[in-house]
Amino acid sequence: MKLQLNIVGNLLAGMLVIAALTGCIRDEQSPGYEYMPDMYRSPAVEAYVDYAEVRDTIRPELHTVMSARKPVVGTVPMTDNAIDDMPYTLPNTTAGYEKAGEVLKTPFTETEEFIAEGQEIYNNFCLHCHGETGAGDGLVITNGGHPAPQAYDGPLKNLPEGKMFHTLTYGKGAMGSHASQLTKTERWKVIAYVKTLQGNGEPVAAEVEETEMAETAE
Numbered sequence: 001m002k003l004q005l006n007i008v009g010n011l012l013a014g015m016l017v018i019a020a021l022t023g024c025i026r027d028e029q030s031p032g033y034e035y036m037p038d039m040y041r042s043p044a045v046e047a048y049v050d051y052a053e054v055r056d057t058i059r060p061e062l063h064t065v066m067s068a069r070k071p072v073v074g075t076v077p078m079t080d081n082a083i084d085d086m087p088y089t090l091p092n093t094t095a096g097y098e099k100a101g102e103v104l105k106t107p108f109t110e111t112e113e114f115i116a117e118g119q120e121i122y123n124n125f126c127l128h129c130h131g132e133t134g135a136g137d138g139l140v141i142t143n144g145g146h147p148a149p150q151a152y153d154g155p156l157k158n159l160p161e162g163k164m165f166h167t168l169t170y171g172k173g174a175m176g177s178h179a180s181q182l183t184k185t186e187r188w189k190v191i192a193y194v195k196t197l198q199g200n201g202e203p204v205a206a207e208v209e210e211t212e213m214a215e216t217a218e
């Protein structure tokens with residue numbers, strides 16, 4: 001009988017200890033006593049967690065862990081714009097330039113709006129050298145003595161768009177690279193406008209004016 005009481009007593013005491021350890025938690029967010037911390041806390045280091053801030057008392061060695069590291073060489077940044085994300089793979093060589101002329105085409109449909117946006121970029125980034133009509137007579141050339149570019153509707157009349165993209169990306173001769181100023185999308189926009197200045201086919205700027213005039217006349 002005494003033995004049985006002892007067993008019951010021990011069981012009760014054991015349950016009390018367990019209840020004390022697990023049940024009576026004042027802070028609802030607290031997981032209570034962690035008797036196997038690895039079950040709660042992943043041993044893997046999480047990305048972008050500042051472990052110096054976490055002050056993990058269970059695994060204090062984490063305080064010095066460096067979690068955010070530099071991306072490996074060759075990492076391609078991803079945004080929601082696939083065209084801007086794709087790396088430009090043709091090399092900055094004469095062969096690369098020639099290849100661009102043969103194979104590289106705009107991935108965009110050149111709507112009037114697209115070309116108008118290109119014109120805006122042209123006015124901000126190109127006009128001061130290439131001039132309003134692309135004759136190569138911008139103020140930097142006429143007043144500044146900078147070497148003059150050739151006219152778009154002259155010697156550059158049949159310059160393919162792929163070569164333009166290559167030149168905008170890497171620069172050519174006295175013209176610097178515009179890769180850091182213009183995204184790939186913006187480069188294709190301004191190229192769409194430059195093509196209208198080459199004067200092959202209907203100049204789109206004139207078309208826009210005509211439509212506007214037609215609308216006013218109505």
Ligand code: HEC
Pocket residue numbers: 121122125126127128129130140146147148149150156159163164167168172173174175176178190191194
């Ligand atoms: C600082 C003056 C300057 C600015 C700004 C400039 N260019 Fe040029 N550009 C030149 C010169 C000079 C050349 C001739 C380069 C050569 O062939 O040696 C040239 C050449 C070009 C060519 C012919 C490239 C080829 O493959 O032969 C294109 C197309 C062109 N520029 C477009 C642009 C566009 C578009 C912009 C604006 C985003 C721009 N340029 C801004 C001076 C400039």
